[in-house]
Amino acid sequence: MSLIVQKFGGSSVQSTERIKKVAEHIVATHQAGHDVVVVVSAMGDTTDDLLDLATDVTATPPPRELDMLLSAGERISNALMAMAIEALGTPARSFSGAQAGIRTAATAGRARITEVAPDRVRQTLDRGAIAVVAGFQGVHRDEAGDSTVTTLGRGGSDTTAVVLAVALKADLCEIYTDVDGVYTADPRIVPDARLMEHVSYDIMRELAVSGAKVLAPRSVEYAARHGIPMRVRSSYNAEPGTMVSGSVGPLSAEYSAVAGVAHDASKAKITLCGVPAGSPELTARILQVVAGIEAELHYSVLDASWAVQGRSDISLVLPAQDGPPVMQALRQASAELGFEDLRYAERIGKLSLIGSSLLSQPGVLATCCETLAAAGVHLETISTSDMRFTALCPADQLTDAVRAWHAAFGLGAPELATVHAGTGR
């Protein structure tokens, strides 16, 4: 008997029909002799609908109130899931994030988890019942003992699932979604993208950071640190999906050093033109100006790709919604930063080749550049690290670029993989 945490995303619980289907699956796992902890996201578009309500009321909702508002979404799906499980004759109990012992720092909207104390979840399992926990939310207790609802930011339900798995010493953390697992590229734009049976934490984290939406980067890092195996699979079928763990899976050799291509079409680009000869102090000052605006922007800066083009241009790639406020902040600081011009591209294509020891194989970078040129893609910049090459291109050429890389490294059909992967050596 093992302990399994099963997390179901919004599309997996988007209707009461889906909730009942998912409940059957959960009960089957329980009846197979496992302890089961369920983590649910809000139903379908609930979170977006709640955000729309907030935006209707005010352009600048206070973060604390936004957290109170958004946390309602998971409480709804959570209670409905517990009802659906009980309706199948298996005891279940729902818990809010606070009740499940997810304690966080005070920061609203992207609260850092400070402690996980799932005593009540454990007691529920001990008496043979299924524990159902609202994802994405926690609680902050101040010195006076007063509690405030917090949310964990994007991908927060994945994080809830993993931290509970770690705290409960679970054997497996399953992430159920509307795709069959982790692919070598987004199958919606690369038809021959291949499902990976197994992927390492490192590769998975790089894929997630680079735009693969199937798992939140933070949850992968946490699982890696504590050695909890994760499985990404579909809630619409019984396929095993993709195992994410520390060990290298049996198939990884097939695609050599290159694992997959991730892309991100949600970025904007700001270019500071004619910056005085690039000094680290100035770069740091630009970062400070950008990071000083908003909580969410802090993340965008961490996520940004910086590239010095020539002596005097600096480009900043960031989530598109953060573009306008960052532009405003940079304009206000223009005298201090001393740039000549500020350019803004509302959308930029960003694609990343993910693999291991990429820098020790010079052929890979050459293939990246040649392939894009052959596909007619204008390569704006390419930045490299040992696990990831990230290129920027015009937004309307992004699909072509992803397909070109995916084909060049033979990531699709296994029989081609050996041949093409060779070009990277």
Next chain:
Amino acid sequence: MSLIVQKFGGSSVQSTERIKKVAEHIVATHQAGHDVVVVVSAMGDTTDDLLDLATDVTATPPPRELDMLLSAGERISNALMAMAIEALGTPARSFSGAQAGIRTAATAGRARITEVAPDRVRQTLDRGAIAVVAGFQGVHRDEAGDSTVTTLGRGGSDTTAVVLAVALKADLCEIYTDVDGVYTADPRIVPDARLMEHVSYDIMRELAVSGAKVLAPRSVEYAARHGIPMRVRSSYNAEPGTMVSGSVGPLSAEYSAVAGVAHDASKAKITLCGVPAGSPELTARILQVVAGIEAELHYSVLDASWAVQGRSDISLVLPAQDGPPVMQALRQASAELGFEDLRYAERIGKLSLIGSSLLSQPGVLATCCETLAAAGVHLETISTSDMRFTALCPADQLTDAVRAWHAAFGLGAPELATVHAGTGR
């Protein structure tokens, strides 16, 4: 400067437009120099929508999970209201029932309040901010210190408002709704029904118990016990509405001993025919059978009118949705209870004349019966107490019956009141 609790019902906060309008009113009260505590119900039909979701999932949702589900509705309206107030430049803070210190017994769905400890609400007021509290919900803490979300049952947000008003020693508890106040009858069916400027706790409670939906009976009782004045008024205009308090208002003399007519079209009737000569033991046993089924039914029994027709028929009037399960329970106990037949009327008309010292004025009862006969209404039974005469009639004659009583006691136009009230003396 005084402390005012303002409660807004679902129709008052049914859209973000309405929430913004209401926020303006709240801020105006605050700017007039008052401390303001706001209690909100769920937006519009949210509670019904959530109940529909639960019913989609299972015919018998566990009460604990239902409470977790339903409590989400008030958290949403609550957070949105705090945002709307803050958007107007006035500091506000939202609180769940638990955070506002509404502590209850364990019973889900209709939890009894055991303690009100609104320390955080008080602190919020002390620093000049408006406290916004989610109505209808509380929290139960068990011996281990574990907390469970509870809801307070029908009219729960009114109760939240009044218990907070009492605990905070408020000067006034205002209940905002979509009608202008308390009328002598439902103005939708009695066009000349008159708005009461003032009504006593006693009369208000009887009106509420008898079907006037404008206030929850429990909240009126609690306000009466602690002497907190209530005001029922519209959130759509600035009219003063109806004051509910212990003292007798200036206009009460006009309508003599009779204050108003309440009606209730939501009841069903069960008749046990041919019951062995009515003994108190048997009546008690029937009550036990009925009350033993469900939490909600307990309330229906408390609310029921019993009438012995002849020697051997007993009628039970109860909320229509409780009819089928009670019928089932009675059938199962038929051998023990020994009735010959069980009859069920899905809908029965129930109307109540509310006033004071009704029994000391024999003319009132005579007028009640004569008026219904003259209006062609079949009077099934009439039961009397000093503050209320309650008659049953066919459901399709209820409107005629209400209009007949309202006219007979001159409750509409003041100049007629004196004349007609005379018939009741």
